[in-house]
Amino acid sequence: MSKVVVVDHPLVQHKMSIIRDYRTGTKEFREALNEISGLITYEISRNFETKEAKVTTPIEETTVRVLTKDVVIVPILRAGLGMVDGIHTMIPTAKIGHVGLYRDETTLQPVEYYAKFPDLPQATVLVVDPMLATGGSASFAVTAVKKRGAKDIRYVGLVGCPEGVARMQQDHPDVDIYLAAMDARLNEVGYIVPGLGDCGDRLFGTK
Ligand code: PRP
Ligand code: URA
Numbered sequence: 001m002s003k004v005v006v007v008d009h010p011l012v013q014h015k016m017s018i019i020r021d022y023r024t025g026t027k028e029f030r031e032a033l034n035e036i037s038g039l040i041t042y043e044i045s046r047n048f049e050t051k052e053a054k055v056t057t058p059i060e061e062t063t064v065r066v067l068t069k070d071v072v073i074v075p076i077l078r079a080g081l082g083m084v085d086g087i088h089t090m091i092p093t094a095k096i097g098h099v100g101l102y103r104d105e106t107t108l109q110p111v112e113y114y115a116k117f118p119d120l121p122q123a124t125v126l127v128v129d130p131m132l133a134t135g136g137s138a139s140f141a142v143t144a145v146k147k148r149g150a151k152d153i154r155y156v157g158l159v160g161c162p163e164g165v166a167r168m169q170q171d172h173p174d175v176d177i178y179l180a181a182m183d184a185r186l187n188e189v190g191y192i193v194p195g196l197g198d199c200g201d202r203l204f205g206t207k
Helices: 010-020 026-047 081-090 136-147 162-171 199-204
Strands: 004-006 050-056 061-067 071-077 098-103 110-116 124-128 152-156 176-179
Touching (some): 010 026, 026 152, 071 081, 071 136, 110 136, 124 136, 136 152
Parallel strands (some): 071 098, 124 152
Antiparallel strands (some): 050 061, 098 110
16 A cells, blocks of 8 residues: 655645635745645655765765666646646756646546656656546556556645545555645545645636
């Protein structure tokens, strides 16, 4: 069974209060989302593998530790894009893949319209999407990276709910889930309650 980590650091909680507020505009929403993404990355990377290396300081040679594996960030378009800069600030060498999905408004099933990935088999892959609602989009995207050989995969989101977590744990028990908040439930049209509304629309100013 995968692990669910809710990063409830006080700074994350404070920034979540900004994100949830319906009065928050696009600029502040985007900034807070990226800041939270950076803070979550600190927690995700806590157990990244490192290996020994040598560097020479201005004084003498010494032993240091460096990250062993490449990291690939895979945002689910569109809303996942809002987390990329925050994660990239923490892991600047990360490569980026993209998977374009939208939820059919009637069936709530994900529909793919784009996919492009760097080499995945040896990398730590972070599948990124702020909203884990039914879990259909996240599960689809994880299947897509597994088909391209990814083995070490984590899901990085902002707000989850029991339905989305259950779907991911059933479909992908090997993929740990990192969130900033775990909400109560889904409403009858598939939105997270209390949630933050439509993340893509709030991020990009669309309706
Ligand atoms: C939203 C969100 C997730 C998905 C989550 O995307 O960004 O990708 O819904 O829902 P699920 O867990 O039920 O699949 P949306 O379809 O609104 O597309 P957008 O990001 O382009 O706005
Ligand atoms: N997508 C969103 O943007 N918000 C939700 O609450 C659910 C899916």
